[in-house]
Amino acid sequence: MKVFNKLKQRNTQIVILIAVIAITLAAWKPHVLIEGLQRACLYAVIALPMALILGIVGIINLAHGDFMMLGAYFAYFFSVYTGIDPLVAIIPAFLAFFLIGIATYRAIIKFVLGAPELNQLLLTFGLAMVLEQLANLIWTSRPVKLSLKYVSASATIGSFSFGTFEFVYIAAAIIVLIGLLFFLKRTDTGQAALAVGQNPRGAKLVGIHVDRTYLFIFSLSIALTGSIGAIFMTRHSIFPLVGAPFTMKSFCLIAMAGIGNLMGILWCSLILGLSENFVLSFRGYAGWADILFFALIVLVIIIRSHQRQVK
Amino acid sequence: MKGSRYLLYIAVLIILLILPLYTGVYLLNVLDIILIYLALALSWDMLLRSGQISFGMAGLFGVGGYAAALIHLQAGVSPLLSIVLGGLTAGFLACLIGMAVLQLRGMYFAIVTLALAEIFRVIIRNFPDLTGGPEGTILPSAIFAGNSTKTYWLVLAVAVISVIGSEIFRKTRIHFALTSIRNDEIVAKSSGINVFKYMVFIFAVTSAIQGITGGAYAHIYGFVSPEGSFSLNFTLLPIAMTLLGGMHSTWGSVVGAVLLGVVSEFLKLQIPYGHLLVYGIIIVITILFFPQGIVGTIGQRLKKR
Numbered sequence: 001m002k003v004f005n006k007l008k009q010r011n012t013q014i015v016i017l018i019a020v021i022a023i024t025l026a027a028w029k030p031h032v033l034i035e036g037l038q039r040a041c042l043y044a045v046i047a048l049p050m051a052l053i054l055g056i057v058g059i060i061n062l063a064h065g066d067f068m069m070l071g072a073y074f075a076y077f078f079s080v081y082t083g084i085d086p087l088v089a090i091i092p093a094f095l096a097f098f099l100i101g102i103a104t105y106r107a108i109i110k111f112v113l114g115a116p117e118l119n120q121l122l123l124t125f126g127l128a129m130v131l132e133q134l135a136n137l138i139w140t141s142r143p144v145k146l147s148l149k150y151v152s153a154s155a156t157i158g159s160f161s162f163g164t165f166e167f168v169y170i171a172a173a174i175i176v177l178i179g180l181l182f183f184l185k186r187t188d189t190g191q192a193a194l195a196v197g198q199n200p201r202g203a204k205l206v207g208i209h210v211d212r213t214y215l216f217i218f219s220l221s222i223a224l225t226g227s228i229g230a231i232f233m234t235r236h237s238i239f240p241l242v243g244a245p246f247t248m249k250s251f252c253l254i255a256m257a258g259i260g261n262l263m264g265i266l267w268c269s270l271i272l273g274l275s276e277n278f279v280l281s282f283r284g285y286a287g288w289a290d291i292l293f294f295a296l297i298v299l300v301i302i303i304r305s306h307q308r309q310v311k
Numbered sequence: 312m313k314g315s316r317y318l319l320y321i322a323v324l325i326i327l328l329i330l331p332l333y334t335g336v337y338l339l340n341v342l343d344i345i346l347i348y349l350a351l352a353l354s355w356d357m358l359l360r361s362g363q364i365s366f367g368m369a370g371l372f373g374v375g376g377y378a379a380a381l382i383h384l385q386a387g388v389s390p391l392l393s394i395v396l397g398g399l400t401a402g403f404l405a406c407l408i409g410m411a412v413l414q415l416r417g418m419y420f421a422i423v424t425l426a427l428a429e430i431f432r433v434i435i436r437n438f439p440d441l442t443g444g445p446e447g448t449i450l451p452s453a454i455f456a457g458n459s460t461k462t463y464w465l466v467l468a469v470a471v472i473s474v475i476g477s478e479i480f481r482k483t484r485i486h487f488a489l490t491s492i493r494n495d496e497i498v499a500k501s502s503g504i505n506v507f508k509y510m511v512f513i514f515a516v517t518s519a520i521q522g523i524t525g526g527a528y529a530h531i532y533g534f535v536s537p538e539g540s541f542s543l544n545f546t547l548l549p550i551a552m553t554l555l556g557g558m559h560s561t562w563g564s565v566v567g568a569v570l571l572g573v574v575s576e577f578l579k580l581q582i583p584y585g586h587l588l589v590y591g592i593i594i595v596i597t598i599l600f601f602p603q604g605i606v607g608t609i610g611q612r613l614k615k616r
Contacts, residue, residue, distance in 0.1 A: 060418050111599055117417045118364050119598050122554065125366070126594030129547060129587060137585030248429070251422055291433040294426040298412070301423055305414045 014267040021274055031160055032277045038166035040273025041173035044266045045228055047250035048176050049221035055260040056197035056217045059109060059120050063128035064250055065243030067222050070131060071097060071229020072238040073139060079146060086146060086234055090227040097226025101219030109218060110211075128247070135240035145237035165235065172231055176224060177266060184262075193217050197260070252297035255304070272296065327467055331460040339459045343531065345572030346470040347524055352549035352556075352564040353473045354520040357480055360559050361513055362493035363413075364421045366546055368521055370428025373540035375401040375522025376529035377435055377442060380450055383530070390454045391465075394526035401522025406515040413510040416496075432541040447536025454530035462531050469527050473520050477561040480513075489513065544587070548575070551590040554597045557604025566606055 025033040050064045074096060075089035108127065112120045151165045184190040196203040196213045204210050229243075236242070253272065257264030272293060279289040331339055351368060358365050379397030382388050388396065412423050435442045442448060455461035480486055488509050491499040500506055525545075529535045548571070549564075556567025571593070578586040601608050 060422075108595065108599065115598075115602075118359075118362070119602060121364060121418055121421055122550065123595060123598045125550075126591045126598065129591030130595060131591075133585045133588035133591055137582065137588060140584065248422075248426065252426075255419070255422070287433070287437045291430055291437075294429045294433070297426045298423050298430070301415060301419050302411055305419065 014264070014271070018267060018270050018274075021271070025274065025278070029278070029281055031162055032274070032281045034162045035166070036274035036277035037270070038163075038169050038273075039277055040269045040271075041169040041266075042232070043246075043249055043253060043273055044269035045169060045173040045176050046225070046232075046246050047253040047265050047269065048173075048180060048262060049224040049228075050247075050250045051254045051257075051259070051262060051265055052180065052224075053218060053221045054254060056193050057109075057113075057214050058197070059113070060124065060251065061221075062121065062124040062247055063131055064225060065245065065247035066128050066131040066135075067097065067100075067225045067243070068229040068232060068246060069135060069238065069240065069243030070100075071226030072233035072236075072242065073135065073229075074226065075230035075233050076144060076146060076238065086148070086230055089230045093230045094223045094227040098219045098223035100226070101222030102215060104222065105215050105218045110214075113214070128244070132240050132244065139240065141239055141241070143237040143239040146234070148234055151235050168231060168234075172228065173266065176228075177262060180262060189213075189216070248297070249293050252293055252300070255297060256300045324471070328464070331463055336459045339463045341572070341576050343463055343466045344576075345568060346466045347528055348548050348552060348572060349565060349568035350470045350473040350520060350524045351545060352552040352568050353477045353561065354517040354524075355549050356553045356558060356560075356564045357477055357520075358513055358517045359553070360480070360486070360493060361489040361510060362496075363416070363510065363514075365424045365514075365517075366421050367424030367428040368549060369541050369543060369545040370424070370431045371401045371405060371518045371521040372525035372528070372545045373428075373435070373535075373537075374404060374431055375525030376535050376540045377448075377525075378522065379526030380448055380529045380535045381441065383450065384448065390530045394523060394530060397526030397529075398519045398523030401525070402515045402519030405518030406511060409511040409514040413507060413514060428541060428546070432537050435541075436537045443536075445537060447534060447539065450530065450533040450535075453533040454527075465527060466531070469524055472523075474561060474565065476516070476520065477564075481561060485509070485513070547587065547590055551594050553604075555593055555604055557606035557608070557610075558602075560606055563604050563606040567604065570605075 022033060025036070046065070046068060050061060053059055053061050053064075071093050074093050075086045078084070078089040078092060079086040104127075108123065112123050151163075153164045154161050155164045182190075184194055192203070192208045193213050193216070195206075196208060196210050200210050203213075232238075249272075253265050253268050256268040256272075276289050276292050279292055280286050330342070334342075351372065355365065355368055375397040377397075378400035379390075379393045382396050382400075383390055383393040386393075408427065412420065412427075415423060436445050438444070453462075454465065480489070488499070488504050491502065491504060492506055492509065496506060525540065529540065549568075552567035552571045553564045554567070555571060556565065557563025571590070574589070575586060578589055582588075597604060603611060
């Protein structure tokens with residue numbers, strides 16, 4: 001009976017689905033499996049901070065990907081001017097973007113917390129525009145990239161070889177996820193943040209400083225996003241609009257997993273990452289891979305709204 | 312009082328109609344762009360009055376443009392008729408999509424429209440035989456052989472149609488239905504308003520206006536491409552215009568479009584690579600400090616007196 005109940009849970013179903021897909025792919029197209037895993041974890045690690053803001057502060061941050069873009073530029077210039085490896089820039093990026101997060105919250109976000117949802121959406125949309133265009137104005141739209149030797153490291157098993165550096169995404173996703181879960185479940189601040197996310201008024205009544213919690217969670221998420229940008233730029237070339245698609249994809253993952261379900265984001269990103277790479281692996285159909293995410297987001301949101309109505 | 316107001320409208324319209332006799336080609340071109348964005352801003356605001364926010368304007372604009380261009384090229388329909396057909400295509404498509412997605416509210420609807428715009432773009436890019444793929448399609452000639460006066464009249468007609476449409480929506484019972492849906496959907500439903508029907512209707516109408524605008528744009532420049540016709544500008548600029556002028560009114564969008572249109576023409580010369588920055592800043596500042604917009608704020612001040 002217990003097993004049966006467990007089967008009914010969404011997370012369990014998704015895990016089983018992923019396991020089936022993974023085994024099929026491992027036998028048929030192994031490189032799709034490995035690259036898909038790496039891509040999926042990149043999506044997951046970017047989506048996690050956005051889910052944190054949406055779940056606790058209750059704001060959908062449409063400028064999310066653009067903060068990652070800024071983080072990538074930060075790491076790029078840090079590395080160019082100091083000559084230190086950009087992966088080291090993760091730590092200064094974290095600190096710098098924590099401050100940027102505080103400034104953004106204090107200057108902008110705080111004033112729309114009680115405003116209608118429409119105003120919040122438009123505000124972060126405007127913020128995204130400002131960040132993208134500012135980057136465009138300062139650094140121009142020309143893509144930049146550091147040439148790092150170790151990013152093209154590869155390993156060979158039997159007849160096929162694959163990049164090993166991209167496993168850093170998997171490590172990052174696991175670290176961020178476990179860190180966040182630990183923070184939310186085991187620390188006092190995290191528990192307070194969860195309480196605020198569930199019911200801000202109730203949290204205020206029991207003496208939690210709601211505004212400070214919002215400030216901390218927002219800044220923490222921006223800091224995480226900024227330092228993910230530092231990891232992102234080691235492998236990808238960066239330009240002002242590089243972050244924008246990730247905002248959409250992150251939202252897609254959050255909507256699919258359900259708001260507040262951090263673990264689910266990882267599973268959903270695995271499905272999307274694997275299927276996207278699967279489509280990419282067919283010659284001549286690669287152009288359709290872009291549509292997969294967007295088609296899924298529309299589908300998932302519609303199905304969800306129907307489920308809610310039936311209930 | 313009411314009669315004099317209509318006289319004023321007619322006077323403004325006549326001035327706008329005979330303007331080409333006194334101005335140069337450059338000014339007409341600027342006016343074309345302002346009027347196109349004006350029509351888009353109004354159509355966005357018309358949907359906004361029901362409380363739904365759409366980020367998919369560029370998608371329907373592009374669909375209308377492609378439909379008009381392809382109908383003209385493949386079926387040999389005259390350009391003017393093909394613009395109307397392009398608008399109808401966008402409206403019909405929106406009607407179908409609306410049936411599926413108008414159960415959604417708030418951020419979910421907004422994100423779905425943004426995603427749909429992307430989907431349209433990717434689909435069009437992936438059918439190179441029909442649509443020319445990533446390079447786009449070039450029409451044999453611009454509409455009216457590039458005559459700027461006639462082009463101006465065409466765009467003026469589109470803008471006037473959307474102004475009249477918006478006023479009709481404000482003066483008839485549709486206005487009350489949409490406003491009550493925006494204020495409280497449950498109350499609206501329990502007073503016998505068919506919320507879903509009204510939503511689909513308004514979504515289809517506004518999308519048709521966006522489609523017609525897209526068709527006109529495609530024929531004026533004689534060119535459609537995935538990046539150009541679906542450019543985010545066609546979503547962003549009208550939103551900034553409506554917000555600056557004031558939401559939920561016809562004249563708010565008109566004022567915003569004229570103001571920002573003139574400013575943007577000036578900014579393009581000053582900072583060619585980042586003039587959109589100003590639009591982002593305007594959106595942020597407007598939302599933060601005067602969410603009513605210019606027309607709304609002035610209206611409030613006048614009422615207080």
